[in-house]
Amino acid sequence: MRIRASVALVTGALALTALAAPTAQAADPSAGLAAKVTSFASVSPKDDSTGDTKISNVVVNGGKAVVLGSTTKKSFTLTFTASDDSGIDWAFALLWHGSTFEKSDNGALPDEGDKAKCTVVDSTTVSCKETFTVDAKYDLLNTNAGAWKVWVVAQAKDTDYVQKDNAKSFSLQRASKLTADATPEPVKKGKTLTVKGRLTRANWDTNKDAGYSGQSVKLQFRKKGSSAYTTVKTVKTDSKGNLKTTVKASVDGYYRYSFAGTSTTPAVNAAGDFVQVKK
Incomplete structure (x- = not known):
């Protein structure tokens, strides 16, 4: 896969450079990605800096989770601010997933190449932006869902760097879907309604949606004319993501299932299913 291969090369180069150059050196801004990243590698690619260069205001996808379906290809932005009293020469960031940067199992390089697009704010500060494009069909596995991190470096005009x-950190999640169907319709007051549904989420291994098993999902009701749903009960999905429960019909209104989400899967609400109650 393109992204995993790219970050594997960067990580490998970092390790090799650590042996050859145990102390950080100033990077040549005209050099390629490997040279720029590896020029800052010491014994391990941990936080490092010299001088007063700073990075702040790092935001991925406008602060929202990046959510991809089974075959979704999505582009999103990373923005950050870099500053130094001598001004910023260049900056660069990449995304990674794993327990540590050295042991990352996936990652993404920016569409812009080996240097972020930075706009001068004033003599000391720049505002930088990169675009990342991730294709779930080719770049992701289910084990890649969850917390991702931003690796970033900036060099000042006086060769200070950070x-x-x-x-x-940001979340990269498997898209979820939820349905609800209440029967019979219409129903007599006091009679039993059966509400079925299904919770599914993207499967990046197979590139098909699959049932999300063992998840707690709320059955909610909204009375006709009201704008707010209230929780009736909580139901768990079966091994295929199916939901089924019963309630007593009382008044006209809408039934839906509501899933709060997990670290790997976003929250989702089913569309409300209207049921007319006859006296």
Whole structure:
């Protein structure tokens, strides 16, 4: 896969450079990605800096989780601010997943190449932006869902620099879907309604949606004319993500299932299913 291969090369180069150059050196801004990243590698690619260069305001996807379906290809942005009293020469960031940067199992390089697009704010500060494109069909496995991190480096015009291996964390999640169907419709007051549904989420291994088993999902009701749902009970999905429960019909209104989400899967609400109650 393109992304995993790219980050594997960067990580490998970091390790090799650590043996050849145990102390950080100033990077040549005209050099390629490997040279720029590896020029800051010491014994391990941990946080490192010299001088007063700073990185702040790191934001991925506008602060929202990046959610991809089974075959979704999505582009999103990373923005950050870099500053130094002498001004910033260049900056660069990449995304990674894993327990540590050295042991990352996946990652993403920016569409812009080996240097972020930075706009001068004033004599000391720049505002930088990168775009990342991730294709679930080719770049992701289910084990890659969850917390990702931002590796970022900036170099000042006087060769001061700062490097952070975890400047920001963000969530990359498997898209979820939820349905609800209440029967019979219409129903007599006091009679039993059966509400069925299914919770599914993207499967990046097979590139098909699959049932999300063993999850707690709330059955909610909204009375006709009201704008707010209230929780009736909590139901768990079966091995295929199916939901089924019963309630007593009382008044006209809408039934839906509501899933709060997990670290790997976003929250989702089913569309409300209207049921008319006859006296």
